[in-house]
Structure formats: structure tokens, C-alpha cells
Amino acid sequence: MKGLLKYGRRDGAVEVREVPAPELLDGHVLIEARAVGVCGSDLHMWHDTHSWPTRVPVVLGHEMAGVVAAVADDVSAWEIGDRVVCETAASICGECTLCRTGRYNLCPGREGYGATRDGAFAELLLAQPRVLHRIPDNVSFEQAALTEPFAVAYNALVERATVAPGDLVVVQGIGAIGALSLQVARLRGAGLVVVLGTPVDALRLEKARALGADRIVDVTAEDPVAVVRSYGDVLGADLVVDATGVSAALRPALDMVRPLGSIVKIGWGPQAVDFSLDPLVAKAVTLYGSFSHTWATWERVLQLFSTGRLDPDAVLGGVYPLEDWRSGFEAMESGRNIKSVISMTS
Structure with missing residues (x-):
């Protein structure tokens, strides 16, 4: 079968x-991929700039929707043809405290699709039923x-971290996760959302305005700290969302957040802080790390898709066939797309 393979540990060592x-295998199903989202981590893998453990060679991709193509004899509740999405935790130990308390996303033995296990940019994916979720009928692949x-x-x-109604929220970085964080902040009742970016984000910043950002800031042209402190009681943001993937973004986040406020860091950044x-101490700020998700998170998001409370189409920039994967990757890297999706049936 065809797959988008990272075959070496160097920039550009990716091809179909x-x-x-x-x-x-026993206890598993095979899923026929229909659509797979391109993640910023896929771009890092493409350029070999990632900061997490990986296996080489490995098929990339972990944002998958498809149909069940085969079911092992010892698996119940799933049938061939079921429309499903698949979580990213390809394997977990199932025995550690984190697994036993439902936080398997943090399992020390966790293996992730597209990094340490073959991922979804291929015709078939092997998965355990525990990571499957049914796609609502009114949600496309x-x-x-x-x-x-x-x-x-x-x-x-x-x-x-949490958003309370009326909160001032700052989103650093308007890649895919930043844009989706903007939608979630709005859904949670944020009173004011400020989105920060750079000139490469010009198109995405305009998209952020359409998604409901109250203020967009090019950090090379305006001082984001001054902008944030110009609102309300001038003490700063209730919550800063770091979706940049650059470690240095924590410094202005500490300047923008209010006393007793929160910072949630989502983006990976291998750079050392200086x-x-x-x-962080003087303001009694809470700094959250946030990694991955669990079964209940996926169920809630799918429900919000089905009811229209979250809108994936608002950030979907283009759909590309597997053979044209590079165009989809480059569209995200250049800022033309917030999100690219690879069609596995084109």
C-alpha cells in the first residue's frame, strides 16, 4: 500500500x-483512511525539527477519519463499514497509575501514531477499539x-486551564491550534480575545478576525503587552494560550498575564529559555502544560461538531490528494492555510 513515509533523520526525508x-491482530481492527489532517508536528517531522521521540522509518499522520475495514474475531461492538475517528495513543501500558486513573495520554509507555507507530497517511491503520469513536451522521470525513x-x-x-465568562484571553500564535483555541475560548464565554502573530501569519490573522477575535496584533508592528494592558483594569490577561511552539513566547506571556492569572502552554518548543x-512567582501565576487528550475529550468535541457549536469548516483551508501532500504541507507552512487535510480517496 502507499504511505507518506519519513525514511531518514534529516530535513526533507519524507515521500510517498x-x-x-x-x-x-487479535483485539484490533483495521481502518481504511478517508481523510487525514496535517498537523504542525507533521511539518516538524518533515523538516526534522521535532523535539519528541520518533522512530524511523515511520508513516506520518495522526488526525484520521475513516471506516472500519476489518475486525478481529475477538472484537465486538464494531463492524465493517462503521465511520470512525481514531485517537493518537496507538498503545499504552494500561497498568500505570495514569492509565488506571484515565490519564492514559500521559502514560510513560505511550506510543503515538505518526511518531513511534505507523500513522494514518496510508491506506490502512491498525487500531485497538479503545481509541475509536463513531462519527456523527451529519459530520463529513x-x-x-x-x-x-x-x-x-x-x-x-x-x-x-479554564476560561470563565467575560475573561480576557490572549492567543499567542495563529496556527491550527491557536485558531481552534480561539473558537473554544469563544464557546466558553471569553469576553475579549486578542490574537498575536507575525507577518507570515497575515492571512491567518485575518481569518482569526472572522473567527471572532476582538483584536489581532502583529507583534513586529505593535507591542502586544501594551495592547493587552490597555483593556479593562490594565492588569493584563486572565489567560494566555501559548500555541507558538517557540519557547521564548513564554517571556511576553509572563508580561501579559495578570496577577493570579494563568498561562497554558500547548506548543512544543525545543529551544532553551534564557x-x-x-x-511567575511575583504574580502567583499558574503555568499549565497541556498534552494530548482522552476518550471523553473526543466524545465532547464530536458532539460539538454535530450540534454546530464548533465549526471545523471555518479553519479548513484545502483538501489535497496523498500524491500532492507537499502542497498541503507548504500551504500550512506558508500561512495560506490554517488547516490542510489529505484525502486518501482522491
């Missing part, structure tokens, strides 16, 4: 190749492929 099809990044934003702004964290 013939790869072995997975074999159906392309829309459902955005469940995973919306679940990332939901976990960050609902399950980790500044004092004293403002």
Missing part, C-alpha cells in the same frame, strides 16, 4: 512510498479529521 500493509486538534484545544482551555521566571 510503498509500505507494508498492517496485518489484523474531512470535518471529522479535525477532531484531534480540536481535542487538543479543548483539553487546554477546558480541562487544564530569561528569569521570577514574574
Whole structure:
């Protein structure tokens, strides 16, 4: 079968190749991929700039929607043809405290699709039933492929840090996760949302305005700290969402957040910090890390898709066939798309 393979540890070592099809194992199903979202982590894997453990070679992709193609004899409740999305935790130990208390996303033995296990940019994916969710009838495969990044934003702004009605929220970075965080903040009742970006984000910043941002700021042209402190009681933001993937973004976040406020860091950033964290102490700020999601998060996001409370189409920039994956990747990298989706049936 064809798959988008990262075959070496260097920039650009990604291409469509013939790869072995997975074999159906006991306790598993095979899923035929229909649509797969492109994640910022896929771009990092493409350029070999990622900061998480990976296996090489590995098929990329983890934001998948498809149909069940085969079911092992010992698996019940799933049938061939069921429309499903698949969580990213391809395997977990199932025995540690985190797994036993429902936080399997943080399992030390967790293996993720598209990093340490073959992912979804291929015709078939091997999955355990525990990571499957049914796609509502009124949600398309392309829309459902955005469940995973919306679940990332939901976990960050609902399950980790929280947004209260009327809060001043700052979103640093208007890539996919930043844009989805904007939607979730609005859904939670944020009173004012300020979105920060750079000139490469010009198109995405305009999209942020359409998504409900009250103020967009090009940080190379305006001082974001001054902008944020110009609102309300001038003490700063109730919540800062760091979706940049750049470690240095924590410094202005500490300047923008109000005393007793919160910062939630979603974006990965391998760079070392070279500044004092004293403002974190002086302001009694809560700093949250937010990683991945769990079963309940996915169910909630799919329900919000079905009811129209969250709108995946608002951030979907283009759908590309697998053979034209590079166009989809480049459209996201250049800022033309907030989100690209690869069609596995084109």
C-alpha cells in the first residue's frame, strides 16, 4: 500500500512510498483512511525539527477519519463499514497509575501514531477499539479529521486551564491550534480575545478576525503587552494560550498575564529559555502544560461538531490528494492555510 513515509533523520526525508500493509491482530481492527489532517508536528517531522521521540522509518499522520475495514474475531461492538475517528495513543501500558486513573495520554509507555507507530497517511491503520469513536451522521470525513486538534484545544482551555465568562484571553500564535483555541475560548464565554502573530501569519490573522477575535496584533508592528494592558483594569490577561511552539513566547506571556492569572502552554518548543521566571512567582501565576487528550475529550468535541457549536469548516483551508501532500504541507507552512487535510480517496 502507499504511505507518506519519513525514511531518514534529516530535513526533507519524507515521500510517498510503498509500505507494508498492517496485518489484523487479535483485539484490533483495521481502518481504511478517508481523510487525514496535517498537523504542525507533521511539518516538524518533515523538516526534522521535532523535539519528541520518533522512530524511523515511520508513516506520518495522526488526525484520521475513516471506516472500519476489518475486525478481529475477538472484537465486538464494531463492524465493517462503521465511520470512525481514531485517537493518537496507538498503545499504552494500561497498568500505570495514569492509565488506571484515565490519564492514559500521559502514560510513560505511550506510543503515538505518526511518531513511534505507523500513522494514518496510508491506506490502512491498525487500531485497538479503545481509541475509536463513531462519527456523527451529519459530520463529513474531512470535518471529522479535525477532531484531534480540536481535542487538543479543548483539553487546554477546558480541562487544564479554564476560561470563565467575560475573561480576557490572549492567543499567542495563529496556527491550527491557536485558531481552534480561539473558537473554544469563544464557546466558553471569553469576553475579549486578542490574537498575536507575525507577518507570515497575515492571512491567518485575518481569518482569526472572522473567527471572532476582538483584536489581532502583529507583534513586529505593535507591542502586544501594551495592547493587552490597555483593556479593562490594565492588569493584563486572565489567560494566555501559548500555541507558538517557540519557547521564548513564554517571556511576553509572563508580561501579559495578570496577577493570579494563568498561562497554558500547548506548543512544543525545543529551544532553551534564557530569561528569569521570577514574574511567575511575583504574580502567583499558574503555568499549565497541556498534552494530548482522552476518550471523553473526543466524545465532547464530536458532539460539538454535530450540534454546530464548533465549526471545523471555518479553519479548513484545502483538501489535497496523498500524491500532492507537499502542497498541503507548504500551504500550512506558508500561512495560506490554517488547516490542510489529505484525502486518501482522491
